[in-house]
Every structure is written in C-alpha cells, then in structure tokens.
Amino acid sequence: MTLxxxxxxxxxxxxxxxxxxxxxxxxxxxxxxxxxxxxNYKVSLVFSGAQLGGNARAFPExxxxxxNDLKQSKEQILSTITNLEMQINNQRSIELxxxxxxxxxxGEAGNFKVMVSSQGKTFRLSAGAVVLAAxxxxxxxxxxxxxxxxxxxxxxxxxxxxxxxxxxxxxxxFLLDGAAEQDCATSAAVFSCALLLAQQPKTSSTxxxxxxxxxxxxxxxxxxxxxxAGVEVxxxxxxxxxxxxxxxxxxxxRDTIADKELCDEFETVVYADRSADSPRIPSITGLxxxxxxxxxxxxxxxxxxxxxxxxxxxAGASRGITELREVLNDGLAVxxxxxxxxxxxxxxxxxxxxNVDAEKCALCLTxxxxxxxxxxxxxxxxxxxxxxxxxxxxxxxxxxxCPALAITLPGFSDEQIQKKVGDKPKTIVxxxxxxxxxxxxxxxxxxxxxAVITVPCAGKVDPRAVLQALHKGANKVMVLGCHPESCxxxxxxxxASKRMERLRETLxxxxxxxxxxxxxxxxxxxxGRFLEYVSSNQTMAGQVFSPHPGAAS
Amino acid sequence: xxxxxxKPVEEIKALIAGHGTVCVLGCGTCVTVCLxxxxxxxxxxAGALRCGNNGHFSENxxxxxxxxxxxENVKDQIDAxxxxxxxxxxxxxxxxxxxxxxKPVYPALNTKFMGVSDxxxxxxxxCLACGDCKLGIFGGVCPVTRCSKSxxxxxxxxxxxxxxxxxxxxxxxxxxLIYDRLKSLNKLDTLAEIAPPRDWSKTHAGGPRKLSRxxxxxx
Numbered sequence: 110m111t112l113x114x115x116x117x118x119x120x121x122x123x124x125x126x127x128x129x130x131x132x133x134x135x136x137x138x139x140x141x142x143x144x145x146x147x148x149n150y151k152v153s154l155v156f157s158g159a160q161l162g163g164n165a166r167a168f169p170e171x172x173x174x175x176x177n178d179l180k181q182s183k184e185q186i187l188s189t190i191t192n193l194e195m196q197i198n199n200q201r202s203i204e205l206x207x208x209x210x211x212x213x214x215x216g217e218a219g220n221f222k223v224m225v226s227s228q229g230k231t232f233r234l235s236a237g238a239v240v241l242a243a244x245x246x247x248x249x250x251x252x253x254x255x256x257x258x259x260x261x262x263x264x265x266x267x268x269x270x271x272x273x274x275x276x277x278x279x280x281x282x283f284l285l286d287g288a289a290e291q292d293c294a295t296s297a298a299v300f301s302c303a304l305l306l307a308q309q310p311k312t313s314s315t316x317x318x319x320x321x322x323x324x325x326x327x328x329x330x331x332x333x334x335x336x337x338a339g340v341e342v343x344x345x346x347x348x349x350x351x352x353x354x355x356x357x358x359x360x361x362x363r364d365t366i367a368d369k370e371l372c373d374e375f376e377t378v379v380y381a382d383r384s385a386d387s388p389r390i391p392s393i394t395g396l397x398x399x400x401x402x403x404x405x406x407x408x409x410x411x412x413x414x415x416x417x418x419x420x421x422x423x424a425g426a427s428r429g430i431t432e433l434r435e436v437l438n439d440g441l442a443v444x445x446x447x448x449x450x451x452x453x454x455x456x457x458x459x460x461x462x463x464n465v466d467a468e469k470c471a472l473c474l475t476x477x478x479x480x481x482x483x484x485x486x487x488x489x490x491x492x493x494x495x496x497x498x499x500x501x502x503x504x505x506x507x508x509x510x511c512p513a514l515a516i517t518l519p520g521f522s523d524e525q526i527q528k529k530v531g532d533k534p535k536t537i538v539x540x541x542x543x544x545x546x547x548x549x550x551x552x553x554x555x556x557x558x559x560a561v562i563t564v565p566c567a568g569k570v571d572p573r574a575v576l577q578a579l580h581k582g583a584n585k586v587m588v589l590g591c592h593p594e595s596c597x598x599x600x601x602x603x604x605a606s607k608r609m610e611r612l613r614e615t616l617x618x619x620x621x622x623x624x625x626x627x628x629x630x631x632x633x634x635x636x637g638r639f640l641e642y643v644s645s646n647q648t649m650a651g652q653v654f655s656p657h658p659g660a661a662s
Numbered sequence: 663x664x665x666x667x668x669k670p671v672e673e674i675k676a677l678i679a680g681h682g683t684v685c686v687l688g689c690g691t692c693v694t695v696c697l698x699x700x701x702x703x704x705x706x707x708a709g710a711l712r713c714g715n716n717g718h719f720s721e722n723x724x725x726x727x728x729x730x731x732x733x734e735n736v737k738d739q740i741d742a743x744x745x746x747x748x749x750x751x752x753x754x755x756x757x758x759x760x761x762x763x764x765k766p767v768y769p770a771l772n773t774k775f776m777g778v779s780d781x782x783x784x785x786x787x788x789c790l791a792c793g794d795c796k797l798g799i800f801g802g803v804c805p806v807t808r809c810s811k812s813x814x815x816x817x818x819x820x821x822x823x824x825x826x827x828x829x830x831x832x833x834x835x836x837x838x839l840i841y842d843r844l845k846s847l848n849k850l851d852t853l854a855e856i857a858p859p860r861d862w863s864k865t866h867a868g869g870p871r872k873l874s875r876x877x878x879x880x881x
Contacts, residue, residue: 473695478782512700513690573702576709615706618671620714 121458123499125219125420125451126237130155132211132223132391133242135163136433137425139193140440141240141447146200148448153234154197155206155225156243161197162190163244165433168269171248173301174327175433178334179308182301186433206234211391214239218420218500219456223391237420238447241390241404244426248298248383256350261358261377268302268379277309278377282360284348285318288382289401294431295383296322300335307338315341315373317348317362325432343371350378383431393421395483397599403428409595414443417599418483419456419500422447461519462501463508467493469515476507476516481599504598505569509608518569526574529562534582537562538589538643539570543597545589547633552640559643566590567628568601572612575626585625589642592630602630664692664751665785666699666771668707675716677768678747685743686711686770687736687758688723689750696785698771699749707749707770719747727754733761740765793864793871799852801843806860808836814857817841 129145131138134156142152160166169183169190176182197203209227216222216235223234248265256262263271271277283299285291300321303314316335321342323329336342345362352358356374364371390404397417399407405428406417414422424443425436462484465476470493477485477494484500485507487493494516496507505518517523530537535558540546542563549561564570567590575586590596593603609628617623631638668674678684686708694700701723708719722739724732727750733740740746740758745766748755751773759767775787790807796814797804806812810828817837820827824838844850862868 471690471694471700473697474779475697475782512694512697512702514701514705571702573705573709576706576713579713580709612706612710615671615710616713619675619710619716621710 121498122455123217123219123458124455125453126235127451128152128236129238129240129447129451130211130221130223130234130236131240131242131424132156133163133240133244133425133427134158134161134207135242135244135425136165136190136193137244137427137430137436137439137443138163138240138242139190139197140437141242141424141443142203142440143193143196143200144440144444145447146197146202148444150202150447150451152200152203153206153236154203155209155211155223155234157208157210159207161194161205161207166190168266168298170269170272170305171298171301172433173304173334174297174325174331176327177330179301179305189433189437213391214393214421217497218418219451221420237451238422239420240414240422240424240443240447241416241427242424242443243390248295248381256352258380261352261375262350263377263379265298265302265379265381268377272302272305277306277312279312280356280374280376281306281312281314282358282373282375282378283314283316283318283381284360284378285316285381286320287348287380290319291322291382292429292431293322293325293328294426294433295381297325297328297331297432299381300328300331300340303340304331304335304338307335307340313339313341315343315360315375317343317345317360319345326434383426390427393418395477395480396421397481397483401429405429406599407594408599410597410599414439414446417481420450456499458498459501459503460498462498462503463496463505463516463518465494465496466515466517467491469513470494471513471515473512475510475512479506479510479600479604481506481601502598504566504601505564506566506598506601506604509569509571510604518565521564521569523571523573526562526571527577529560530574530578530581530583531560532581534584535560536585536587536643537578537583538587539564539567539574541565541567541590541597541601544591544631544633544635545639548589548631548635548639551636552643555643566596566598566601567605568596568598570605570608572608575609575612579621579625583625585627587627587629587642589629589631589639592632595632606630663695663776663779664753664773665696665775665777665787666693666751666773668698668703668749669770669772671707671710674707674747674768674770675711675714678711678717678745681717681745681766683718683720683743684745684747685720685722685736685740686747687727687740687749688721689727689748689754690723690725691728693749693751693754693771694723696779697783699751704749707747723749727751727757730757730761733758790865792860794861796857799855799857800840801847801849801852803836803839803843805836805840808834808839810836813837814860816853 128151130153131142132155142154145152169186172182172186173179176185209225212224214221214223219237221236221239303316306312306314323332344365346365348362354374357376358378359374361372397406398404404423422443424439430439482502484497485494488495508516508518538561540561567588570588578586588605588609590605591602596602606628613623613626629642686704688699688701688704704721704723708721722736726732746758747768747770748758749770755769776789777785777787779785792806810826821835824835826833826835
C-alpha cells in the first residue's frame with residue numbers, strides 16, 4: 110500500500126542575512142563593529158570621513174574630563190581611537206566604506222537594502238540588520254538664538270578652527286542650554302574649550318548655562334580646573350543677545366544666583382547646544398523618533414538599542430548616549446541586541462497577523478501611520494493596505510482604528526469579542542495580556558460578576574466593542590492596559606486611554622453615565638492596582654443598564 | 663479631500679429629538695478617510711446615542727453621498743426611518759435631502775475645509791476652491807488659502823519669525839512659505855511682478871458655481 114504523498118509545506122519564513130551595516134564611523138560605530146565582529150558577523154562600516162573616529166578624532170580637545178589636563182586628555186582620546194581602529198583593522202570581517210553616505214534604507218527586517226553614495230559612485234549594500242550610529246550634527250550645529258551667524262556670533266566648530274589657526278578671540282562667551290538643557294558630554298566639550306581659551310595669554314571666557322552638568326567621572330575636576338584658570342560661569346534663567354555694540358556683541362542675562370541683571374560685551378559669542386536631530390541619517394520609512402529627536406522611540410521595551418522597526422538599531426549619540434565611557438560600553442549592548450535578532454536565523458510569517466479586506470479599505474493610511482512597528486504598507490496593485498506577516502506584532506491597533514472596518518485581527522474579530530462579552534449583566538474587563546492579565550494572576554478568585562476578556566493590547570479595544578458590551582447589559586466596561594509610557598506596543602496604552610476618553614465624553618453628552626467606561630493603566634506586577642480597579646467597579650453593581658426598548662444591537 | 667468633524671453630541675441630540683427611528687448614514691469617501699463619518703464613526707455615534715436612550719437608530723454607510731445612485735441600496739431603510747442623520751460632508755447631506763423630499767435630513771458633522779492630512783489625526787486647510795488657480799506662480803503654496811488675509815502681493819506686517827499674527831502658535835505665515843519655496847527654486851524674481859486683483863466672480867462670490875461638460879453629457 111502506498112500512502113498518498115503529502116504536499117511539501119510551503120515555506121513561509123524569511124531568512125535573516127547574517128551581516129550588519131553600521132552607518133557612522135565614530136566611537137559608537139567602531140565599538141559596535143568590533144563587538145559584532147567578535148560575534149562573527151560580517152560588518153560594513155559606512156562613514157562620511159576619510160578616517161574612522163568621527164567627531165572625537167575631529168575635535169580631540171573636547172574631552173578634558175578624561176585626563177588630568179587637556180594635553181593628557183587629548184592623548185588619551187586619540188589613543189582610544191587608535192586602539193579601536195587597530196582592532197577593526199585586525200578583523201577581516203569588517204569592511205570599511207570611507208567617504209560614503211547612506212541615502213536610504215529600504216527593504217525589510219533581515220533583508221535591508223542600504224543605498225550608499227561613495228566618491229561619486231552609488232551602490233547597494235544588503236544587510237540583515239542596520240545600526241544607525243551617525244550621531245548628531247554635533248555641538249552648535251543648530252543655532253537657536255534667532256540671530257544669524259556672522260562676525261561675532263559663531264558656531265562651535267568655527268571657534269575650534271580659529272583656535273587651531275592661532276586666531277584666538279580675546280573675550281568669548283559660550284551659550285549653553287538655549288534650546289534645551291544639555292548633557293554632560295556637551296558640558297565637557299564646552300568647559301574643555303573654555304579652559305583651552307583661558308590658558309592662552311590675555312584671553313578670557315564665560316560660560317552661560319542653566320546648569321553646569323558635572324555628573325560624569327572627571328567632570329567635577331574639569332569644572333574646577335576651568336574655574337581655577339579663570340573661566341567665569343553664569344547661571345541664567347533668561348538671556349538675550351544684542352548685536353553691534355562697541356566691543357562686539359552684548360549678552361544680557363538675569364543671573365539667578367546673584368539675582369540681578371547682567372550685561373557684558375564679548376568679542377565672540379559661541380552657540381554651544383548639541384543639535385538634537387540627526388539629519389545625517391538616511392531616509393527610512395516608518396522610523397518613529399522620540400520627541401527630542403532621538404532615533405529611539407521613548408519606550409522601555411526597546412531598550413537598549415532597538416528602534417521601533419525590527420532589525421534597525423541605534424548606537425551612541427543618535428539615541429542620547431554621548432559621554433565617552435558610556436559610548437565605549439554601548440557597542441557591546443547594541444551588538445548583543447543585534448545578535449538576539451539575527452541569531453533567530455529566520456523570521457516566520459505569522460498566520461494570525463492582522464489582515465485587510467481590500468474591498469473595504471478606503472486607503473486612508475491611518476493604519477500605516479499608526480502601526481507601532483511600521484508593518485503596514487500600501488499594495489499599489491490591490492489598492493489596499495497590506496500587513497507584513499513577518500513584522501506584524503499582532504497588537505491590533507490598526508483593527509481598532511480602521512474607519513472602514515476593513516482590518517481584522519484573527520482571534521479578536523467583532524464576532525469573537527461579542528461572543529466573549531456574552532449577554533448577562535456584569536462587569537466586562539478588557540485586559541491587556543502584557544500587563545492586566547499577569548497582574549490578575551495573583552489576585553485570587555474574582556467576583557462572579559466580573560468577566561475578563563484577554564486582548565493583545567489595550568490599543569486593540571474598539572469603542573464599538575465597549576458600546577456593544579454596554580448594550581448587552583454590562584454595567585461597567587473597563588479597559589486595563591499598560592501604563593502608556595511602557596506599553597509593549599509603544600503607543601497602544603496611550604492610544605487606548607485617549608480613545609476611551611473620547612468615548613466617555615461622547616457617552617456623557619449623549620446622556621449616559623460615563624463612569625461606566627473606564628481606562629486604567631497598570632504594570633504586570635501591580636496586582637494591588639488591578640484589584641483596586643476591579644473592586645471600584647463593585648460600587649456600580651446593581652445598576653443594571655437597560656437599553657432603549659426595541660433598539661437595534 | 664474634504665475634512666469634517668463630528669458636531670457636539672448635544673447639538674446632534676437637539677436635531678433628532680422627537681423622531682422615532684433615525685437612520686445614521688455614513689459616507690465611504692472623504693469623511694471615512696478623515697475619520698469623521700465612516701462605518702466606524704456611524705457605529706460609535708449610533709451606539710452612544712442608544713446608550714443615552716435618545717431614540718431608535720439604524721445604521722448604514724454608502725460609498726459616496728454626493729452621488730444619487732449610491733442611495734439606491736439604502737432607500738428602503740431610509741423610507742422606514744423617520745429621519746436621516748447624515749455623517750457625510752455638507753454636500754452629502756444636501757444630496758440626501760434632495761433625494762428624500764419628505765424626510766428630515768440632519769447633519770452630524772461640521773464640514774471644515776478642503777485639506778491635506780499632515781499625519782495621523784491632523785489635517786490642514788489647503789484650498790478654498792477659488793476657481794482660478796495661481797499655484798503655478800506662487801511656488802505651489804496658495805496665498806488665497808494659506809495667507810489668513812488672502813493677500814496676493816506679499817505678506818502683511820503681521821508676519822513674525824515665519825508665523826501668522828492671526829494665530830502665531832498654530833499658523834505659519836503663508837507668504838513666508840511662498841518666499842522660502844520660491845527661494846529654494848531660485849525663482850524669487852517671480853515675486854517682482856505685481857499680481858493683479860483676483861476675479862472674485864469666479865469664487866463663490868459669483869453665486870453657487872455650476873460646471874458642465876457637454877462632451878460627457880447627453881442621452
């Protein structure tokens with residue numbers, strides 16, 4: 110007897126290329142490259158300079174906090190760069206692309222295509238993972254003084270060139286914290302530079318700041334050395350500049366310590382805030398950045414180095430790691446997370462990813478814009494949104510937001526939710542499986558009147574499902590999800606909280622007690638809080654809602 | 663697209679008060695895309711009104727309320743209702759009123775403007791349908807719409823640091839945008855020419871506008 114031949118299972122897995130493209134050539138990029146090579150990955154380093162070393166090699170004078178004096182600090186940073194460079198040169202698996210810039214990163218997790226322009230030529234690099242390590246535009250790149258740079262108001266980098274050419278200005282002011290409070294690395298750079306000036310004959314310098322940041326090893330020492338050498342520090346809360354005065358440019362401040370107005374004139378004023386944005390990064394669809402311009406969306410689940418897009422990571426200054434010792438350690442952390450991603454070998458297409466009914470899709474782009482992991486794109490042939498089964502995390506935010514009801518998350522369709530809601534009067538708790546469900550585990554037996562419906566994320570909870578539950582007789586509907594800032598799916602918790610607030614307002618104005626709909630944030634360990642939410646509901650028991658007689662459901 | 667937002671629920675309640683069954687009718691085009699009047703919004707509004715015991719509601723959403731043919735599928739449902747609460751723009755509401763002469767038709771939305779979506783959940787007005795498009799000489803930025811005063815020859819004195827004095831927090835100065843754009847195109851000399859006064863008869867000032875295409879009309 111011969112058994113019927115079974116059809117070979119069609120492979121629905123995408124292999125992950127076992128190599129990494131690192132965009133940047135500074136210390137963060139170099140340490141990441143070495144750490145990845147140490148884990149046997151092939152690495153391509155794409156960087157704009159002729160040599161590795163980035164801003165640290167360009168401005169080695171700015172690390173005054175790492176040694177006992179400026180000369181020693183400079184030697185130390187240069188030898189750090191040389192050591193890293195030697196390690197890289199000893200790694201055969203690291204390929205260098207100097208004087209190159211990446212214009213775009215296309216493709217998908219595990220198979221990215223990086224378009225690189227190098228010395229007049231353009232070529233494509235394929236990589237399983239991409240590390241963005243091009244840092245920021247550096248200190249003083251973004252002048253926010255409202256005045257245009259010119260004779261007396263100059264960029265930080267111009268000042269450094271002037272010092273190197275021996276054209277040291279006699280009286281210099283550094284403006285810090287103009288746009289936002291600056292970090293230690295910026296303080297280190299500014300105080301190093303101010304000290305450098307103060308050590309020249311017949312020169313003086315003043316640092317205007319809201320706070321002198323000294324919370325890094327060696328910073329306090331650098332600060333004291335600068336003060337001892339004659340650097341003045343003014344702590345201000347408001348500051349204005351006035352151009353074309355007799356001596357050059359006037360800085361008018363209110364000194365918060367002396368509590369008085371100060372007006373002093375300078376030959377040169379240097380704007381020294383670190384530019385928050387990273388214009389050197391290539392164009393990447395769907396990369397969601399933090400409000401301060403950091404390339405890493407602000408969420409605990411992405412730590413240490415993951416961006417919101419699978420397979421794309423960030424190292425060093427582009428996510429706010431700027432102090433030298435932290436940068437040196439960062440490479441290991443980034444490489445570890447890249448390794449965790451690539452060692453899966455392949456991404457398996459999930460069978461229960463969100464799916465789009467192309468007939469119903471109105472092409473409004475809402476799903477594509479709100480997907481936390483940017484797993485949605487437009488299928489131009491079908492003229493509908495389409496969800497990548499490799500990248501979809503199955504949070505369901507898209508399904509709950511689609512205005513045309515075109516998206517379904519398998520397991521959580523309208524019918525399936527409705528079935529779970531049932532039709533007995535009770536309290537319905539839509540509980541996020543990442544926070545409310547684990548928090549419930551220690552809560553013991555819940556009152557029989559409480560029915561818990563597990564959802565992948567609070568962001569999946571559709572206002573229609575809440576209304577249906579009320580309609581079926583629920584006396585209260587709760588949506589319990591992660592605290593918005595630590596949502597497993599980045600924005601699901603805050604989305605759910607705002608969505609439920611809108612629904613509550615609508616219900617309130619429609620003449621319905623809005624307190625019967627509640628959003629609550631909690632963490633997986635907060636069993637007490639879970640019980641608080643659920644028991645506060647008990648006050649509502651007995652007020653059974655009766656829908657308008659004859660109303661359609 | 664046409665951008666709209668839901669009216670305050672109190673206003674909607676006052677409009678439909680006293681009617682038995684109200685058909686809440688969504689529109690599948692612009693107002694679905696701007697998240698104001700598609701199938702989901704119909705379900706949420708009808709559901710909330712039901713919860714507040716504001717009457718009986720039936721629901722439906724058609725492809726476009728600006729074309730009569732699409733109402734064919736909901737004719738029976740509307741006939742069986744006492745009123746229609748249209749979640750379309752003002753155009754759709756008027757079409758529904760025209761098609762059902764004996765049925766009260768109420769708007770559930772305020773039609774705001776023709777505009778772009780800047781990102782999820784944010785929209786900006788970009789066109790006033792003035793009927794005489796001059797975007798070609800203004801670098802693709804409309805002075806009629808983007809300048810609060812619809813000035814045709816440069817900004818007023820209320821343009822500060824690129825913001826408009828009418829609402830500096832929210833509004834960019836349209837003329838700053840025109841200037842910046844022409845500068846990047848290296849076409850600033852275009853602005854040396856005085857733009858003649860606009861022919862406002864081509865706008866709504868000349869009465870409600872009609873358009874006919876004889877090559878398409880017929881039969």
